[in-house]
Each structure stands twice: as structure tokens, then as C-alpha cells.
Amino acid sequence: MTKTPSSAAPCPRVGDMIQSLHWPPQPAQQSRVVALRAPPPPPPPELVVTCEPGVAQTEHRNTSGLSCGSQADEESQCSDSGFGGSPASSLGLRKLSDCSSVGLSPSSSFEEYEEEFPGNTDRKDTATRSDAEKNKNMVNWSPVVVPLKERAPWVQVVGHAGNFQTAGDGKLLKKYCASEQQCLQRLMDDVLQPFVPRYHGVTRRDEQEYNLMDDLLSFFDSPCIMDCKMGSRTYLEEELKKARKHPQPRKDMYEKMIAVDPEAPTPEEKVQQAVLKTRYMQWRETLSSTATLGFRIEGIKKSDGSCNTNFKRTKYKEEVVQALDDFVDSNVTLLRNYQQRLKELRLVLEKSHFFRTHEVVGSSLLFVHDQSGRAGVWMIDFGKTASMPPPLTLDHRSPWVEGNREDGYLWGLDNFIDLLTGMLAVHGSQDKSHTALLLVYLVCVVVLNWSTQCHHFAPECKKLQSSGMWHESGCSKPQRRNHIAGCVHMLK
């Protein structure tokens, strides 16, 4: 998405399922144990437009927990010293995904992080019975009690550093972006609602406006997280037009480029020591699986705290499969859950009015699961999602030709589902061959065992007995094969 360091970034609830997965806030002085299956929070508070000049502002009627306790900008363990931000804002801002250049990040900052956000443990049980009833059919998770002290703090896997703050009540503040706000608002009235973090309006903290949304991690205990950028194109057609009209070569992007491949820039770019953003974005698309599969892995954070954003060159199916398999630790149930969730998402996307009428670029799917086997997938990041001028619509599968604004989102999702299906098939056949081997082994054991019982009836054994080669305990090793063959022969 687009971002600025402190002011509004140039740029609309999680559905019933999400709502139902959310544990309610709980007062700190009460029990520090919360139930995942506890009643869901109240319906999204009514948004009140407070309209200050310049920005259409909205506030909650019950945002008491939001603006108190200002926090420093959060720093993910995934962060590094990369370059980031747009030309005007690169100073002071870092892009978390830049840590791709260093690969695995240390996991040590988690605890400190949690201390910084005591609000994470400060939850209030304000859910209503009607909400619980409304949502009970949406949840297929079994009740799990999670001691809060064991919960890992919120973590940002990729994206723009300094863009997020936790609100301390299972909500997240993301730096205000007008176009993202519009999208989130619209999505709350769309069939896609269950696949998007619940949106709670705009709020202000320390002179900065934020879009307030559900923290999807708050449904999980020590979650594993994966961010996959969807679509075959990662820049807007609008950006392409702008780049042609007013080319603004970027030094930061040139540096990110040569950090991955010193030979990537053209001679001209080498002289300029700068590249156009659209050129950089295209290079990233072809270097990764975006161009060939219509999605790419941006980052993975595992429950052990390790965080890997080193996927810039993860391009081929086999590499993607390897990364996915590692993400789920080869857990077939998780693979199946994710495949199921993506299939559901695809069905809903194909029906969604919002989706049909928006160019969805640079948006990610956030995959989250934990040890209990719970798994969820949500659409996030609508900073570069733009509405189509009516009556134009998109199918999201047709190849992009400049002017048609197709983004390849569904094509990517089809490919993603196919990969998971392929992985499940391999796991299935491995399971079958393991079962077959096990069966053969068991049969051998039974036959060997049984052969010692039946040797009296086997002609071979009789021969052995008469030749004095018979052992009281049964056949000796070298003779066993003959013995079994004899028994089998007798059975026939």
C-alpha cells in the first residue's frame, strides 16, 4: 500500500466467522485466562463521522480503549535495515520486507515486544448472547482455553514499518489510507466480509489517524503466519501512467535491486543508480512466482519465532511447494484446512460485487494457524485496490493487457489451490505407500511367527527334522525362507 510516515497515508468488519473466533476483551484484574470459544464481541460499533477538514473521520461510540496509552511504533522481529518508502518519505521509514536480504531474523525481540503492549492481556468480556448465537454456526473450532501469558505478541511479517500499532483489545491500528478505508467500509457490506478483518472505523492516536481493524492474530496461540501477495500485477495502471508522465527514478529501489542481483539493472539504470518503481515492481514479479503463478510468498513467521522474508527469488512451483510444506511442517490436516478455506474464498470471490468491481492490486492473503490445528485465511491490504468506473467489471482471470485492468487475482488463487491439491495428493500417496509397507511388514511378521507354529506340517520342515537341521525354537535363519515357502505351499 501507499504510505507516509506521520500524516494520512495517500490512500471500510471481519465477517461473522472472524467475529466468532475473536475472544472478548477481559479486564486485567480478572482472570488472565481467556477462552477462544468465549462469546464474541458486540456488533461493530456505529461509526460516527466527525469530519475534520481535509479528512473524513470516523470514530467509535465505544473506543475508550483505543486512544489511551500511546505506543511507540512497533518493530517486527522481521525488520532489518532495508530501504523503503516512497521518494518523499523514505527517510525514517523502513520496509519490513527488506529483511529479505538478510533472510532469517532473530526471534529474540518477542518478549520485549509483549511487555511494550500490556494491552494485549487487557481484554474485557463484553460479548452479548445474541452475538454468540448469531455466530455459533460459523465456528468449527473446539473450545480452547489459552492462558494469556503464553500468547505471543502481535507481529508484523512484512509491509511498511511503522504502519501498525496494536490497540490492546484484539484490534489493530493501521496508518490511515483513504482508499483502503473506502474498501474496508465497502467490504463490510459485501459477501467477502468473513474473509476480511472486521473494520471499526477511523481513530486517532498521537495526532495520527488510523484505520482500526481486527487483529487476526488474536484468535491464535503462538501463531504461524504467512503473507502471500496475490495477483499477477503489483502496481496500478494508474502508477504506470504516472511513471510515464513524470518519471521518478528511485535510488532506494535500485539499491534493493542490486542487493538481490547486481546484474539486474540496465546500463542506463546503472549510470543513474536509480530505477522507476514500475520497473522495480515488474522485475520483482518476474523474479518471483507472481508472473508465472499469480501469487508470491512474501514472508513466513513460524511459531518458534523465526521469520523468513527471503522469498524474492522463490519462483518455481517446487520452491513454492517446499516453502508451503515447511510453513505447515508437512501437516496434512493444515494443508487440507487451508485448501478448504481457499476454495470457500474462491466461491465467495466469484459472487462478490466488490470483487467484480475493483482492481485488487498488491493485496495479500494472510494465512494463520497454530499448534491446535486452527487455520484461517483473510484478505488484507487494500491500499492499492481501486474501483472500476461503472459499468466496467473484471473477471480477475484474463491476462493483463494495459487498459483492461485485469489483476490475475483469481488466476493466482486457482494456481494456489491446485498447488495445495497436488501437495495433498503427494502426501496421500506417501501415506498409502507407508500403509502398504506397513502391511507387508505385518504380514511378514505374522507369517514368520506362524511358520514356527506350523513347521510340523511343512514337508520342508520334516525334511529338515530328518536331516537333523531343525532347531527346537523353529527354523534357523538360513532355513526360514524355505520353511515359509513350504508353509505357503501347504496353504495353497
Ligand SMILES: O=P(O)(O)O[C@H]1[C@H](O)[C@@H](OP(=O)(O)O)[C@H](OP(=O)(O)O)[C@@H](OP(=O)(O)O)[C@H]1O
Ligand atoms: O517488497 P519490496 O521489494 O520491498 O517492494 C515494496 C513492495 O512492493 C510494497 O508493496 P506492499 O505494500 O504490498 O508490500 C510497495 O508499496 P506500495 O504497496 O505502496 O506500492 C513498495 O513501494 P514503496 O512504498 O513506494 O517503496 C515497494 O518498495
Ligand SMILES: Nc1ncnc2c1ncn2[C@@H]1O[C@H](COP(=O)(O)OP(=O)(O)O)[C@@H](O)[C@H]1O
Ligand atoms: N488485520 C491484521 N491482523 C493481523 N496482522 C495483520 C493485519 N493486517 C496486517 N497484518 C500484518 O501486517 C503485515 C503487513 O500488512 P499490510 O496491510 O500488507 O501492510 P502494508 O500496507 O504496510 O504493506 C502483514 O504481513 C501481517 O503480518
